[in-house]
Amino acid sequence: MTSIADTLSRAAHLIDLLGLHTGDQFADSKSDALDVCAAIYFAAEGGFPPEFSTDEDASIRLIECSAPAMQAIRAISNALDSEPCVTEIVPGHEVPDHIEHVSNWAATAPIGHTAPPTASEVIGRILRTANGLGVLRHTSIAA
Template sequence: MNGTDLILREAARIIDFRGLHIGSQFATNTGRRSSLEAPLDICAAVYAAVTGLVPDVFFTDEVASVELIESSELAMAAIRAISGALDTEPCETNGVPDYIEHVSN
């Protein structure tokens, strides 16, 4: 098992515990007692699996969230692995594949 396998398993565990968020932003705490229980988008869960963190920007700022996730090489490797397992291709943003958009949507 390599690092990506472990990250994906932890991300799945996080989603199982917190729930999967599919709305705007990368997380929401609507209907939850605290942000510690807030459902997360798949990419946010991968980032949390890598870092152990759920930054406040996940709740409020999609652009900053994307930049933060993209800054983690380990998170992006896991997100690319998820993207590769999907039956569609990622769209391109600025001439490069947008893996976060592909996985999140």
Template sequence: MPSTHRVLRRMATVINTHGLHRGEQFAAHGPTDALDICAIAYIVAEDRPAPAVFFNDEVASFELIEASDRAMAAIRAISAALDTEPCDTNGGPDYIEHVSNWAATPPIGATEPPTTSEVIGRILRAADSIARDHTLPPHHHAA
């Protein structure tokens, strides 16, 4: 089972190689079948190709991603590295919506969403933060 740190690092590689889908659904057919950031978390964490539902069923895609503990750990780590907080839906934070919207939507005052390099950078910072937190002595907590 890959650690969250490794899932995040692999996600950065996948995005660098295949790009990032920022449109409708969690994936789009094309030369490289681009995936949404949360779909990438799923395929990397579960070590499997993109399921067909990612291309045509947003509700089923959401449920599939949410059912993967490893994907959700990576998505929560990215969410924690963002400058905003996730919205609460159904009694809890909506991490998938938070991370997907961040990667696909221009921030306030901007006309473009974060660049691919900015997305990769944020994922790598989340990975580094996890690696750093796991190397602290057991009695020490990060500030």
């Protein structure tokens, strides 16, 4: 079974290899660059569907259906300095929108900055999160 840390490390490698996409959709059909959540999905599932470059709603549903991708996306979301927005699934039941949180973090300038994080900064945050999870996993195994 692949760990969350391994999935995040592979996602960082994919972004380094293919590029970070921060525009419309979850993938750029011309350059193969991937949104950070699409890269995590690719790392978890071994590929990504064509909908990632054509249908945002279908892409979100596909990502949500991948338990390993969502675990890794939640890990990144939890490592960020901001909180995810909440979405009301059914009346009275709100859940954090981790996909939006992570995608927007990678595509939006932080407060006090004029540009979003660079691909290198996104990769760095992903790898620091993966390394932190790896340390926690090894610490709990040794305990």
